Amino acid sequence: MVASDNGELLTDTVYQRLAERIFSGELPPGAPLSVPALAVELNVSRSPVRESVQRLIYDGIAVHTPYAGAKVAAMDEESIFDVMRVREVLDGLAAQEATVRIGDEGLRVLAEIVERQSELLEGAPDPQAEAALDLEFHTAIRAASGNAALRDALHRLDARAHLYRSGMWSVQRNREHALAEHRAILSALDAGDAVAAQATATAHVAALTVRMKRWLAATRPTP
Amino acid sequence: MVASDNGELLTDTVYQRLAERIFSGELPPGAPLSVPALAVELNVSRSPVRESVQRLIYDGIAVHTPYAGAKVAAMDEESIFDVMRVREVLDGLAAQEATVRIGDEGLRVLAEIVERQSELLEGAPDPQAEAALDLEFHTAIRAASGNAALRDALHRLDARAHLYRSGMWSVQRNREHALAEHRAILSALDAGDAVAAQATATAHVAALTVRMKRWLAATRPTP
């Protein structure tokens, strides 16, 4: 890891690199995560790699069997819908709690994110940026909720969901729907309507799940 | 670790020992978790201790600052109520999902747990056993939900909540209330009423939070 000797901890760098490889599909589900091999490849010792793999396991991105090592988690559709089901209630709760705690500054940040999403929708398709903005929007709301336990729980769920939903943003209609729903959530937050905020946020995740289901069905027609 | 060389992984054993020490109050909130010191004390190398401490951090039982080490998490009341707020919606969701998936065997197990709780209530006070049975009840419902993501999220929340709620079971009335609420949840599950199951489970956690709040107020009258 000679090319990135900044102030960060080596373990964090390795973790991010591995996560990128997994999310980009370079390390597909089921791929083995051999600590010695990755250490040689990344030019670091086994210690930070081992620690990073542990973190991937805790985040649900990898699975582990004793004395056999870790491999990238193979999320079946059932599991991903389980995750989304939990996200429904938690993102709803986050929006509800954020309603009372978010300030003008927080609202401004959210509005800016939605604005950027709107601009992005008019330009050339950029699924990567779109997905990043979506995450940013939800993260901002969760941060505004002021509930650390909630934030942590959702972070872990996101890590797993990210394994799947990556490609869905390529569908133009889905991005339009997502933007409209984000606007609805923002509107409820702006109005200070906690009940509506929770309802719209929950509905957003539920709708996202349905669209995901459709996308999966369309992508993988007949096995 | 010469006295417990069973088939388990050393790291798991160390983790459990540390968790026990923390939950029992032997390692109170704020206590430093020095890896070298604990390694000497437990007669193992630093590797399994370091890994265990990492897990404690991921579970929210310990907190970490770079190059400064870890210490037992000092949960302020606000944090614990944040945790309970999340538990409300998640245990509600668990009960709802369990309603459709739980079988006769699962219902029988739950009924038996409630029965044991009832018996325990008549005998001499045993807060330790009572807390264990409560956890068993909730764990059984979460398992019956068949939602792995939900189960994981709740497990982590429990780890943190456990830091606080330990002493509350010593109050007789709290135990009676808990039993009655468990009966209500079981009844809804038995009837197959998913809406009622969710409502009763959520209400149970909410009530538990209120009783916890009272107990904390009574225990720590004036700072």
Next chain:
DNA sequence: TTTCCAAGGTCTACATGTAATCCGTCAGAC
């Protein structure tokens, strides 16, 4: 042909070595 078993390689899990970093303390300057 199928089954068993032993050898080989790979990896994990655990042990230990080492440089860099942080924190508290205490002497000395102002």
Next chain:
DNA sequence: GTCTGACGGATTACATGTAGACCTTGGAAA
């Protein structure tokens, strides 16, 4: 008296060594 800065001790973060567990594979026996 207060502030500054160097020193000492402890600990982390990372590197590397090693025994044992696992999985394959090849070949011999049934």
